[in-house]
Amino acid sequence: MTKTATAVLEIINPATGRVVDRLQADDSASVRAKYVAARAAQPEWTTVPLRERSEAIRRFREKLVEHAEELAQTLTTEMGKPVAQARNELKGVLGRIDFFLEEAPRALQAEVVFSEGGEGDCPLTERITHEPLGVVANISAWNYPYFVGSNVFIPALLTGNAVLYKPSEFAALTGLAIARLLHDSGIPREILTPVIGGGPAGAALLRQPVDGVFFTGSYATGKKIARTVAGRMIKVQLELGGKDPTYVAEDIGDVARAAAALAEGAFYNTGQSCCSVERIYVHERIYAAFVDAFLREVKAYRIGDPRDEGTFIGPLTRAAQLAVLEGQVADAVRKGARLLCGGKRRKGRGNYFEPTVLVDVNHRMAVMREESFGPIIGIMPVTDDDEAVALMNDTPYGLTAGVYARSQKRAEAILARVRSGSSYWNCCDRVSPRLPWSGHGHSGMGLTLSRAGISTFTRPRAWHLKAPAL
Numbered sequence: 001m002t003k004t005a006t007a008v009l010e011i012i013n014p015a016t017g018r019v020v021d022r023l024q025a026d027d028s029a030s031v032r033a034k035y036v037a038a039r040a041a042q043p044e045w046t047t048v049p050l051r052e053r054s055e056a057i058r059r060f061r062e063k064l065v066e067h068a069e070e071l072a073q074t075l076t077t078e079m080g081k082p083v084a085q086a087r088n089e090l091k092g093v094l095g096r097i098d099f100f101l102e103e104a105p106r107a108l109q110a111e112v113v114f115s116e117g118g119e120g121d122c123p124l125t126e127r128i129t130h131e132p133l134g135v136v137a138n139i140s141a142w143n144y145p146y147f148v149g150s151n152v153f154i155p156a157l158l159t160g161n162a163v164l165y166k167p168s169e170f171a172a173l174t175g176l177a178i179a180r181l182l183h184d185s186g187i188p189r190e191i192l193t194p195v196i197g198g199g200p201a202g203a204a205l206l207r208q209p210v211d212g213v214f215f216t217g218s219y220a221t222g223k224k225i226a227r228t229v230a231g232r233m234i235k236v237q238l239e240l241g242g243k244d245p246t247y248v249a250e251d252i253g254d255v256a257r258a259a260a261a262l263a264e265g266a267f268y269n270t271g272q273s274c275c276s277v278e279r280i281y282v283h284e285r286i287y288a289a290f291v292d293a294f295l296r297e298v299k300a301y302r303i304g305d306p307r308d309e310g311t312f313i314g315p316l317t318r319a320a321q322l323a324v325l326e327g328q329v330a331d332a333v334r335k336g337a338r339l340l341c342g343g344k345r346r347k348g349r350g351n352y353f354e355p356t357v358l359v360d361v362n363h364r365m366a367v368m369r370e371e372s373f374g375p376i377i378g379i380m381p382v383t384d385d386d387e388a389v390a391l392m393n394d395t396p397y398g399l400t401a402g403v404y405a406r407s408q409k410r411a412e413a414i415l416a417r418v419r420s421g422s423s424y425w426n427c428c429d430r431v432s433p434r435l436p437w438s439g440h441g442h443s444g445m446g447l448t449l450s451r452a453g454i455s456t457f458t459r460p461r462a463w464h465l466k467a468p469a470l
Helices: 028-047 050-066 068-079 083-108 145-158 169-184 199-206 219-229 255-271 287-300 320-334 385-392 408-415
Strands: 003-005 008-012 019-024 111-117 123-132 135-139 162-166 192-194 212-216 235-239 245-248 279-283 338-341 356-359 376-382 400-404 422-425 458-466
Touching: 008 169, 019 068, 019 169, 028 123, 028 135, 028 162, 028 192, 028 199, 050 068, 050 083, 050 145, 050 169, 068 083, 068 145, 068 169, 083 145, 135 145, 135 199, 145 162, 145 169, 145 212, 162 169, 162 199, 169 192, 199 219, 212 219, 219 235, 245 255, 245 385, 255 287, 255 376, 255 400, 279 287, 279 385, 287 338, 287 356, 287 376, 320 338, 320 356, 320 376, 376 385, 385 408, 400 408, 408 422
Parallel strands: 135 162, 135 212, 162 192, 212 235, 245 279, 245 400, 279 376, 356 376, 400 422
Antiparallel strands: 003 008, 008 019, 111 123, 123 458, 338 356
């Protein structure tokens, strides 16, 4: 766990409980100074040609590759991500950067939407240009700091904004490493400025007159942020949680393969992902076979030291989440669920919770309604597609939803009835830079990724250009 005390941020290894570093945390005065510097520097950054801004981001990409092992080890140490998965995140972010570099020129290109002779033969042209928002606050997440952070600061920098980048207090060392590599790559320090600390630092950042707030995290915190900045008439994007459902239809064919894919989708990154599979509904005809196959997969996962290459389940990043998972298990069992494996924290040091599978679950149980963000899953039988759709929609969230079925037509028909920002057929827990990332309800508002996720850091300007009469 990471704790804030006065102006010091302690970085604690969740696998051991030991303090690995202490950082100076920002206070109101330092955050204000960073904002003022960013505001002063941003207009000049806008005049830097896109080609030069892109070259700096390409150098940053090269440095990520050069320092990949060091960066992976830092991420594993401070938030407990198994090191093989930390390396995967660093590899995966390269493709996102490539996408932003390729698409930024198209997103920023001026558009002539009308051009012809006007009254008195005075030519009239209508044009749209895309200008940066200005200074934006990026309050990022700890579970995928490279993915989540780069979804904001890369397109924001490419489009000419200054970024006050607050990494999560649970991934502050990674955030500082990102900032250092960006600065070494040619991004001015005032244009990408890290803000370090917990809640007080974030609150101080939100008090600044920024032009946009981009947050990734929990619904509870997102709701507080929305209230804090309400009335300012600035862009606010909130990428929040989910209670992501998947339905396995009876015609899937290879039940074991579907079970293996969904087990990984539920437990990868120790279940600490907004798009982790959190609820599974299985057609009653294949329910028993699916549960057996799913359980075999989960029991084979190795839980342990995240520095070990073979570890799949590491510690929870936040110690407080252990009690949340224990509460969900106790609530489910009290209401009639059967615990097939796991269900408790592991003895000894570290924030370890055993991979947990519950059956005989229903929607009176918290495990099927409230975000878990840990290695726990409930599996429930359904009689048909209609019941599956009703249960999938029985949530205030709407981030992702999936269907495993042989027929694409059937899967798309089911998914069209489910409220979600992303829909999966025969896959899960997947994000593509080419597609927008958004959600319904408590899963937030706004979007990142895709070309629209670049344009979101700009404001369009309308030009009405009429030549004078000769």
